[in-house]
Amino acid sequence: MQPSPPHRGSALGDQVADDLRRQIVTRQIEAGSTLVETRLAEIYQVSRGPVRDALRELATEGLVETSGRSVRVLGLTRDDIDELFRLRLAMEQMALTEAFGTRRPELLRLLRASITAMEAAVSAADPAAFTLADLTFHSAFGESSGLRRVQSVWNQYRGSISNLLLVANLDHLDLQPSLRKHQQLLVMIEDGNDSAALAELANHVDASRARVRNHYEDSAPSDPRP
The missing domain is CATH 1.10.10.10 (Winged helix-like DNA-binding domain superfamily/Winged helix DNA-binding domain)
Known part of the structure; x- marks a missing residue:
């Protein structure tokens, strides 16, 4: 240890x-x-x-x-990772849909602040800071939604999700592509293109899941769990 x-x-x-x-x-x-x-x-x-x-x-x-x-x-198996990311997507889409209503100004304020933090992390080539800003970006959906139970469940698993993303980000020195994806999602929300934003969010989370899965499959020992 x-x-x-x-x-x-x-x-x-x-x-x-x-x-x-x-x-x-x-x-x-x-x-x-x-x-x-x-x-x-x-x-x-x-x-x-x-x-x-x-x-x-x-x-x-x-x-x-x-x-x-x-x-x-117990650790995490590949199936655990898939389950975590499915749960994450369900919570984020539900929260984002709710935030599209009268809570959009607060949502945009939080997202823009997160993008600024991501840009600074990219400039500093700091994957740990980028991961924190990434999670802050996605946490903004729940924070601005007003859905207390969704936010409670998100907070319960945020630590595991954050660490999974950090594991993958440490292997990627070029964080620009991920930054651009977040910027594009922000523009969709700013423009009120809500259906496209929800679809992009699904693609975004699935790509993140695949990247984390690939990292685990490339570097993990055989799964000792029954």
Whole structure:
């Protein structure tokens, strides 16, 4: 493990969950590994409470499973990736359709700010910053939709989706094509071409899914899960 020690600020359990999630999704912690609360508490220099909270959060995301005091890493299979991206598309299309109404000005404000952040990340050749701006762009759909339950589910899986995208983006130094796709989607929404925007969103998410799948298939060991 290569943990990032939590800092005192936001909830310690969330910080531990973020770091473990990153290591699981990027396969620094392999599927089939066993996680031990006491050992994790020592590694992260926290009490067992935040560790327990973190493991519970990861279990709800399907990244680990618990049996008594034993916690086993499940990781992500190719089918898991497909499911995550199908869920992502369903949520984004539902939220975007809702935001097309009276909430369009707020939607456009958030999207334009995200595009500015993407442009800066491309100029700096910073895939991590680009990934954050990418997720902020897509999170704007839920934030501006007013759909609380959609936003809640999106937030639950945002961490896993973000890490998957980062894994793929690290292998792509030329982020311009992705930036252009986001810019084109923004123009469609600005012009009120809603049906075209929804269709482009579907193509956009599927291309992202395929890129992440390809990365996993090229670099992953054989799947140890039954």
